[in-house]
Amino acid sequence: MTKLKGTVAGLALGLGLVTSAQAELSGTLKIFSDMSNPAPRAVMEQMAEDFDAMHPNLSVELTVIDREAYKTQIRNFLTANAPDVANWYAANRMRPYVSAGLFEDVSDLWAEPAIADALASTKGAMTLDGKQWGVPYTYYQWGVYYREDIYNELGLEEPTDWESFKSNCQKILDSGRKCFTIGSKFLWTAGGWFDYLNMRTNGYDFHMALTNGEVAWTDDRVKQTFANWRELIDMGAFIDNHQSYSWQEALPFMVKGEAAAYLMGNFAVAPLREAGLSNDQLDFYQFPTINPDVERAEDAPTDTFHIPAGAQNKEAAREFLRFVVSADNQTKINGGNALGQLPVNSGSSVDDDEMLNQGFEMLSSNSPGGIAQFFDRDAPAEMASIAMEGFQEFMVFPDNLDDILSRLEKARERVY
Amino acid sequence: MAKTNLAPEIGPTARSRGSSDSWLRRNRQTLAPWLFLAPGVIFFLFYVIFPILQSFNLSFYRWDGLGDPQFIGMDNYRELMDDRAFEVSMWNNLKWLLLYLLAIPAGLFIALFLNQTVTGIRLYKSLFFFPFVISQVVVGLVFSWFYDPTFGLLNQVLGWVGLGPLNVLGDPTLVTYGIIAAGLWPQTAYCMILYLTGLNAVDPEQVEAARLDGAKGAKMLWYVIIPQLRPATFVAFVVTIIGALRSFDLISIMTNGGPFGSSRVLSFYMFEKALSEYGFRMGYGAAIAVVLFLIMLCFIAYFLWSMYQDDKGAR
Numbered sequence: 222m223t224k225l226k227g228t229v230a231g232l233a234l235g236l237g238l239v240t241s242a243q244a245e246l247s248g249t250l251k252i253f254s255d256m257s258n259p260a261p262r263a264v265m266e267q268m269a270e271d272f273d274a275m276h277p278n279l280s281v282e283l284t285v286i287d288r289e290a291y292k293t294q295i296r297n298f299l300t301a302n303a304p305d306v307a308n309w310y311a312a313n314r315m316r317p318y319v320s321a322g323l324f325e326d327v328s329d330l331w332a333e334p335a336i337a338d339a340l341a342s343t344k345g346a347m348t349l350d351g352k353q354w355g356v357p358y359t360y361y362q363w364g365v366y367y368r369e370d371i372y373n374e375l376g377l378e379e380p381t382d383w384e385s386f387k388s389n390c391q392k393i394l395d396s397g398r399k400c401f402t403i404g405s406k407f408l409w410t411a412g413g414w415f416d417y418l419n420m421r422t423n424g425y426d427f428h429m430a431l432t433n434g435e436v437a438w439t440d441d442r443v444k445q446t447f448a449n450w451r452e453l454i455d456m457g458a459f460i461d462n463h464q465s466y467s468w469q470e471a472l473p474f475m476v477k478g479e480a481a482a483y484l485m486g487n488f489a490v491a492p493l494r495e496a497g498l499s500n501d502q503l504d505f506y507q508f509p510t511i512n513p514d515v516e517r518a519e520d521a522p523t524d525t526f527h528i529p530a531g532a533q534n535k536e537a538a539r540e541f542l543r544f545v546v547s548a549d550n551q552t553k554i555n556g557g558n559a560l561g562q563l564p565v566n567s568g569s570s571v572d573d574d575e576m577l578n579q580g581f582e583m584l585s586s587n588s589p590g591g592i593a594q595f596f597d598r599d600a601p602a603e604m605a606s607i608a609m610e611g612f613q614e615f616m617v618f619p620d621n622l623d624d625i626l627s628r629l630e631k632a633r634e635r636v637y
Numbered sequence: 638m639a640k641t642n643l644a645p646e647i648g649p650t651a652r653s654r655g656s657s658d659s660w661l662r663r664n665r666q667t668l669a670p671w672l673f674l675a676p677g678v679i680f681f682l683f684y685v686i687f688p689i690l691q692s693f694n695l696s697f698y699r700w701d702g703l704g705d706p707q708f709i710g711m712d713n714y715r716e717l718m719d720d721r722a723f724e725v726s727m728w729n730n731l732k733w734l735l736l737y738l739l740a741i742p743a744g745l746f747i748a749l750f751l752n753q754t755v756t757g758i759r760l761y762k763s764l765f766f767f768p769f770v771i772s773q774v775v776v777g778l779v780f781s782w783f784y785d786p787t788f789g790l791l792n793q794v795l796g797w798v799g800l801g802p803l804n805v806l807g808d809p810t811l812v813t814y815g816i817i818a819a820g821l822w823p824q825t826a827y828c829m830i831l832y833l834t835g836l837n838a839v840d841p842e843q844v845e846a847a848r849l850d851g852a853k854g855a856k857m858l859w860y861v862i863i864p865q866l867r868p869a870t871f872v873a874f875v876v877t878i879i880g881a882l883r884s885f886d887l888i889s890i891m892t893n894g895g896p897f898g899s900s901r902v903l904s905f906y907m908f909e910k911a912l913s914e915y916g917f918r919m920g921y922g923a924a925i926a927v928v929l930f931l932i933m934l935c936f937i938a939y940f941l942w943s944m945y946q947d948d949k950g951a952r
Contacts, residue, residue, distance in 0.1 A: 289914075296703060300703065317917070320704070321701075406892070408895070462786040462804045465804060465896075602915040603915060603916075606916075613895065613896060614897035628721070
C-alpha cells in the first residue's frame, strides 16, 4: 500500500510540473462511470485516485454504475443531477444528448495541439454538427478470430480475398465443422457481419451514407451486400440455431472446435483464452477484401468521456479529460493488466499482446477506408434495432430478404 | 350498541366547542369510512389513476424523454395500425390469453389428485406447489436450458423416440407456445393451491347426500363439487387472465422478444419502444400501453361487474 502511495505521489510530482501553469483546481469533481466490470472498474478507480492525488485542493468523487443500468440512468442524471464527467459512447449514440443540449461542447480541448494531433484518428467519431462533444479513452478492433490449429490441420492460409475466404470455408465444412460461430439472440452480432460485408462490398462512404439514412435500403448496392452474405448462409457457413444464443453462449462452439472462426471484437479474446485456448490455437485476421475497388475500412468502437452541460466544475472536468487522453495514462489504462484494449493517443504504446499488436497494426496502417464505430452506434438507435432484427431474420430465412428490406426502407423514411 | 352508550359521556365537551363539531358528530358515521380509506385513495389516485391519465396524454406526443414533447395528435395510433410488430404482439397476447387458461383445469385436476389422505401427501403437495415459489427469472432460465437446441434435455428426449431436433425458442412459429408452456408451469401450481383450499371448504354433507342419490365419478364432480368450487374458479380465472396479459419476465429472459420479434407481447413491445436501450419513443410506448390498458379494462370491468352481482345475490 505504501508502495502504491509512493508511485501515486511520484506521478503527482511529475505531472505537477505540467499542470502548475494552470490555475489550481479546487472543489469537488463528480464522475459517473459505467465501467462496472471488475477490470474496467479497477482502472476507473485508479484513474480517479491518481487525478485526486495530482490536485491537492480537489476531491474526486467517483460513482460506478452497472453498465446496463447506466444506459437508462444517464438520461435522468444528465437532466436532473449532472455530474462533472460522465462515460458514454461515440458517434450517433451521443446524438440524443447533443441535440438536447445536455453535453458540453469541448471543441476548445480539441483545438489544443496536444489533443488535436494525438487523437486525430478518432476526431470524426467525436464530431457532430461540426463540434466535438467528448474525448475517447479506449477502442478495440473487430476482426476474424480463428482456430489456428484447425487452419494448420487443413492446410489453410489466412484469406485476403473473397474467393479464398469462401474456399477456406468450404474446406472447413468438408471437414465436418462450421466456418463461423455467432450468437444472434441479442441481434448486434449480426450487425457486425453486416458492417463488414457492406464496407467490403460498397466501401466506407457508402456504409456511412446508409447508416445516416441517405441511401435507400432497397438500393441495388445494399442488395449486393446481402447477396454476398447469402453465399455464406447457403454454404452453411454459420452454426445452426444461432438465434437462440448470446455471443458468450456461442463461444463454446469455437472452443470445442465445432466452428473454426468468430467475427468479433477484441473482447472475445479473454473468454476464449480463459476457456483454454492457447496462443498457438488462437489467431486473428483482417476481414478479407470482397470488392477490390473499395478500400478496407474497420469497425473499432470507441468509448468516451463527456462533460454534461449541467456540470458544476467544468474547469476540473476539462483537466480530467486532458489527463484521461494523455499518452502516459492511455498506455497505462489500456495495458494488458488493465483494460487490454487499444490506446487512442498516437503517442502511447500498445501492450505487447499478439492480438492487440495485430489490431493496432491493422487500424493504424491497413484500413485506409476509414474507421467505423459499429452498426448500432453509427445508425440512430431506432433504425439500428429494426435493422439488426432484419439481419437476424435474414440469417435464418434468407428468402425473406425483399420483405425485410422494404420494412427497413419504411423505417428509414420515418426515422431520419 | 356500545357506541351509542358512549356518546353522552363525551358529548358535552364536544358540543361546547361549537357548531362545526356538531356537524362532524352528526356525520361521523358517513365520514369514518372515508377517513380510513383516505390514505389508500390518495395513493391510488396518485400512483395509479394519475399515471394512467398521463399515459393517455403522452400517447398524443412525440417525445424522446429529453427534449420538449411535440404534439402529434393521433399519429402514434395511426402508426400502430400498420406496425407489423404491434400486430404480432397482439396475436401473441391473444395466444397467451387463451392458452394460459389451461392452467385452471390443470390446476383443478392436480388438486383433485392431491386431495387425498395418503402418507407423505404434504410432501407431494409442496413439490407440486414449488414452481410457484421460485422466481419467474429462474423458471425462464430452467426452461431455456431445457429447450436449448444443442445441449437441451428436450432434444435428448425427442432423440430417444426418433424425433427432433427442435429449436423451440429459435423457431418463430413455436417460440410463443414454448414460453407459454414455461409460464403454465408456475401458474398451474397457483391454480392448484387455490383449488386445494376450495376443496377444503366443500360441504361433506352435500357430498354424502349426492352419494346416497347414486352420484359418483364424473357426475359427482360436475354437478356437486365444481359448483361449490365457484369462488376458487373465479379467483383462478382473474389471476390467470391478469397474469397472461402482463406476461413479460419470461419473454425477456428466454428470448428477449426474438427471434426477430416473433415472441413479443404488448407489454414487452411497450418496454422495448419506450424504455430499452434502443427505444426512448415515450409517446409511441404510451400508445401501446393505452391499447393494453383498454384490453385489460374489458376484463377488469367484467370482473367487477360479476363481483357486484355476487354481492347483490348474497345480500
